[in-house]
Amino acid sequence: MDASLQRFISALRMAEVRISPAETLDAFRTVDRMGMENRQQLKESLALVLPKTAEEKLAFDACFDAFFRFEEFSDAPQGASDDESGEGDPSGDGEGSEGQGGGGDGQPQGQGSESRNSDASSGDPAGDGPPGDDGADPFGDPGPGPVQDAQSALGQQLQQGDRAALALAVSQAGEAVNVAGIKVFTQKGLYTRRIMDALGQGALQEEIGALATQADPTARRTAAQLSGLRDDLRERVRDFVERQFLLHADADGHRLREAMLRHVKLSNVEHRNFSHLKRLVEKMAKRLIAAHSRRRKKMRRGQLHVSRTLRKNLRYDGELIDLAWKARKIDRSKVFAICDVSGSVATYARFMLMFLYSLEAVLPRVRAFAFSSDLGEVTENFQRMAIDDAIATTLADFSGGSTDYGQAFDDFLRVAGSAVNSQSTVIILGDARNNYGNPNTKALREIYDKAQRVIWLNPEPERSWGSGDSEMPRYRASCHQVNVCNALNHLERVISDLLVAVR
């Protein structure tokens, strides 16, 4: 089980649940205390120890269900008795007791197969089945009766029917053949065979062959039983490999896609990938929040705080040595985002807005403005609606019309000019292609003079700035910072810098 748990934890890590070594140890202690008899209980216990956020809990649930399907724990009372008899069996007195009840012989082994492999050829020698069941065997087995102990190691293990031990053996074999290295689905058959071989399939196969040709009915019965158990095991190994594929190979593909999406130009991302991008933005935002959420208290010293000073200096017999001051909190700076949402730039605006509003926890005061010709404030959309809806509404409301930066800056000054002060950061996202209209640099200069920082993000590469109707060189003079920004990793870098500067 230790190995299984270890692998479960690495699968969890693949699923982006962060688990430290200390938590791994906790998980082992937990399993130690709670036991593994009760699957639900094990799940609930591990859910307390390993995942530590609501999202991680969801990932954990899915992962647990996928991973421990194989090691089906016997939570039914029937299963519990099965385990007991399974333990009693190898001690040698098994055969004597089995002789008493007609169906009793199959019990320890049969239950293992019963639950998952009802169509196995072994004819289901389950304890609760009628004694005649064994007669349905393809080997023409003569009715119920004792079976002999298998000689091969795997055969013995199967006969004992200790599912936990079998599961462990399978996962160990999986480790031996490095099943975690599975990359494509065509390898499933290969790995299944390798694991079966590692488990000792060869010896078992020979034994079955030898037993089946003997005249002794006990031997033939044994052969039938063993081959049923073997088929059952193979089925399980196949499931196991399938799950390994989902756990390991799938995550790799996922990572590859994420790395790709990070660098690709946003306007080239196909629509069907938007949901992935959104998840990625959320993830990046989360990382930025984690990095910046440590709140630094910025204070300005104010007047003497008389009562606190007195209290603080009680320890010095009331002599006023250590003075306490009232502090004035410094306001956090405000962020104004002005986005060009005309056709060519709309995609970039979408993701920048998404990014900014995903950062609400660390960047609480963002006001957003959208324009193509006329500019309007869209902050309220984002406060009222989910991000997706807000973006859709914004694009629908503003994206028509030809781009007019001059008009937009005038509008901005009119709508929000009085709110821009020396603690404000203004981010402008646009390609600066003004359709040969009036660039109105005066208005931008006015914003520049008022604000602490004006950042222009342009999705076009730098060499095309100034070509055609691009007014970038002129606008550039009135910005504190100008960046090319056309992929998520650009956005992340800019916004990370912004967070450092703003807070």
Added chain:
Amino acid sequence: MSTAPIPFGSVAEVQAGLESANYICSTQIATAVYLALELDKPILVEGPPGVGKTELAKTTAALLNHPLIRLQCYEGLDEAKALYEWKYAKQLLYIQVLKEQLGDVLAGAKGLQASLERLHEFGDVFFSEDFLEPRPLLKALQEEAGAVLLIDEIDKADQEFESMLLELLSDFQVSIPELGTIRAKGPRPLVFLTSNNTREVSDALKRRCLHLYIPFPEAPLERAIVHARVPEIPPALERELVAFIQALREKDLKKVPAISETIDWARTLLLLNAEQLDGQLVQDTLNVILKFQDDIDALTPELPSLLATARKSA
């Protein structure tokens, strides 16, 4: 340091125990309490407000028959309020009173050096436990029979305070410069931390805790809770009321009603002698479950349809 004998043999026993104390919970919650006792780990309880996070700590304390020591967190909470403080006034008072004794103590000592040595013989009388004012965290360590420590709304406290907690939570000890390290006298206290998630609690803290998320309960569990808390309520009303609240949680509201609101509402309806939910009654008592006028306004036109669905599923 000894550990308390665990009074429960299994998760089911914990659940039954909590139930007998009128706290109806899922097995997940019972497992958390059981495991916390088994592994000596604090529990970090998260979930929307009003799902019984604080109540869980209170009930567990009652069940274990341990005193509940509660520390309410807020911005600016510091060591002096959470951990310990010296009783400055008492120290000063004693110094004044003992001033005359000083002559006797120093009688016969010649020179500064000799006087100092004489004084040293008496040790740090003024910095001993007699002059120490234990605050909740230290108090929990000093309980000899064990205690339940509730650190409520940890997300409201500053990051610095959280870091200070780390020593306490992993080793159950605190360092006081004048006295050295103080360890738990009795068995380790069972610690509950609650958070409403107004900010992310640090990873370091999470690592040291079991993490329990209490969601809004499913309808059957909620009915059981209402039944346990307001046993006099007519069964028909109970079913309708829970179905109505469950339907309400699906709506897009500023603040959806939690269990505490359900219970309040059940009590209100009981007081009004209601046998059944009807439109007027719901309209009149909506302010018990919805705490924002915006929510009430938004919901009023939908009330009839909501009531109908609640009746159907009840």
